Structure formats: structure tokens, C-alpha cells
Amino acid sequence: QVQLQESGPGLVKPSQTLSLTCTVSGDSISSGSYYWSWIRQPAGKGLEWIGRIHRTGSTNYNPSLQSRVTISVDTSKNRVSLNLNSVTAADTAMYFCSRDVWGGYYYYMDIWGKGTTVTVSS
Amino acid sequence: SYVLTQPPSVSVAPGQTARITCAGNNIASKSVHWYQQKPGQAPVVVVYDNTARPAGIPERFSGSKYGNTATLTISGVVGGDEAAYYCQVWDSSRDQLFVFGAGTEVTIL
Numbered sequence: 001q002v003q004l005q006e007s008g009p010g011l012v013k014p015s016q017t018l019s020l021t022c023t024v025s026g027d028s029i030s031s032g033s034y035y036w037s038w039i040r041q042p043a044g045k046g047l048e049w050i051g052r053i054h055r056t057g058s059t060n061y062n063p064s065l066q067s068r069v070t071i072s073v074d075t076s077k078n079r080v081s082l083n084l085n086s087v088t089a090a091d092t093a094m095y096f097c098s099r100d101v102w103g104g105y106y107y108y109m110d111i112w113g114k115g116t117t118v119t120v121s122s
Numbered sequence: 123s124y125v126l127t128q129p130p131s132v133s134v135a136p137g138q139t140a141r142i143t144c145a146g147n148n149i150a151s152k153s154v155h156w157y158q159q160k161p162g163q164a165p166v167v168v169v170y171d172n173t174a175r176p177a178g179i180p181e182r183f184s185g186s187k188y189g190n191t192a193t194l195t196i197s198g199v200v201g202g203d204e205a206a207y208y209c210q211v212w213d214s215s216r217d218q219l220f221v222f223g224a225g226t227e228v229t230i231l
Contacts, residue, residue: 037220047157047165047208049220063217096164103171106153107212107220110176112164 002026004097004113012091012120018084022097022113023077029055030075035100037109038071038082040093048093052100053080087120094118124216126209126223133229140196142226144209147190152211154192156185159225160205168207169194196228204230 008020022036029036037052051061053071061069070083080097094117098109127145134140144154154172157165167176169185172192182197196203209223 039220046224047210047222049218049222052219060219103153106155106171108153108155108167108170108210109157109165109220110167110170112166114164 006116020082022080036080042093128223131227142194144192156194
């Protein structure tokens with residue numbers, strides 16, 4: 001059973017870098033053809049896709065965040081990381097990681113982590 | 123950017139049928155997926171590729187699409203179905219690959 005677990009600081013100061021890790025258990029990132037996404041959700045609001053990465057290191061980012069986001073993969077540790085720089089209060093949200101499944105002509109997210117809350121405040 | 127439009131809320135009595143719509147330009151050409159999110163929990167996919175249901179999802183959940191609107195139907199709703207529901211499409215022709223609707227809160231009366 002594949003499980004995803006997000007981790008990282010729950011509090012980040014404005015203008016600093018938010019860094020989160022998504023650790024995958026139950027399967028090896030190296031063995032599959034999945035992409036791994038980051039999604040965030042401000043309290044009481046909807047879901048926003050941040051970006052994703054493949055085991056090969058290929059990435060795609062949401063254009064609205066692209067200038068501040070870096071997603072990386074460490075196959076030896078079976079984890080994916082998110083860095084978001086120059087954060088403001090608007091980046092306060094629950095952050096989820098997910099596994100993206102290819103269905104022939106579409107992707108969807110079949111497995112999600114439980115999420116981790118990040119607050120941006122001084 | 124591509125926009126998916128959902129009603130903010132839907133209310134339904136227990137045992138009745140809830141229908142949640144998701145409208146988007148040319149959605150007929152896209153595959154629509156639906157997620158259920160209960161308070162404090164991560165989303166769970168309940169329908170993928172317009173009509174397919176993952177293992178473990180009750181048959182009460184079904185998806186359909188007609189014209190520029192996709193619909194998630196929950197038949198014989200129970201209290202445990204109270205949640206937010208999001209539609210999602212993947213659009214490789216745009217930079218924002220994954221687009222979510224704003225979500226619909228389903229309230230059981």
C-alpha cells in the first residue's frame with residue numbers, strides 16, 4: 001500500500017523559503033512512471049496545483065508560481081521536495097503531495113498525503 | 123487560463139440524490155475527475171475519467187458528461203457523504219496542467 005507523508009516546518013517567516021518533503025513508502029519512486037505533484041489549499045478555500053516532478057527530474061510548474069518554485073526528487077531517499085521562496089502571508093496553506101496516474105490521455109491524482117500546514121508569519 | 127465552474131453548495135436530504143455540476147469550455151474533449159474532501163482530510167478520488175470508479179468507492183457515486191458540463195451524482199446520500207467535492211481536468215495544451223474547480227459543499231439536511 002503506497003503512502004505519502006509530507007513534512008517540514010509549520011512556520012516560515014515572510015520573505016524566507018518554504019521547504020517541504022514528501023516521503024513515499026510502499027513503493028519505489030524509481031520503479032514507476034508516475035509524476036509526483038504538490039498541491040496547496042488555503043484554509044476554507046479550494047485546491048491549487050503547484051507543480052510536479054518525474055523520477056527522471058522532469059518538472060512542470062503552475063505559471064502563477066513558477067518564478068518562486070523548485071521541485072526536486074531524491075530517488076535514493078524515495079522522496080520529493082518542494083521549495084517556495086520569497087513567501088508571504090498568501091502562501092499560508094495546507095500543502096499536499098500526490099501521485100499522478102497516467103490514463104492514456106489524462107492524468108489524475110490517485111493517492112494523496114495527509115497534508116502539512118504551513119503558516120507564514122513573523 | 124482554463125476555468126471550471128461549480129456551484130458553491132448543494133443541499134440534499136438523506137436518501138435523495140445529489141447532483142454536482144462542473145462546467146468548462148470544451149469540457150467534452152477532456153477527461154474529468156472528481157475528488158471528495160472531508161473536513162481536515164486529504165482529497166480522495168471518487169470518479170476518474172468521467173465515469174470510472176476506483177476500487178472501494180461505493181456504487182452510489184457516478185459520473186457523467188453532456189455538452190459543456192460534467193456531473194457527479196450521489197444516489198441515496200448518507201451522512202458520511204457530507205463533504206466538499208472538486209472536479210479536475212488535465213490540459214496538456216496549457217501551462218497549468220492541472221485545473222480544479224472551486225469546489226461544491228454538499229450538505230445533508
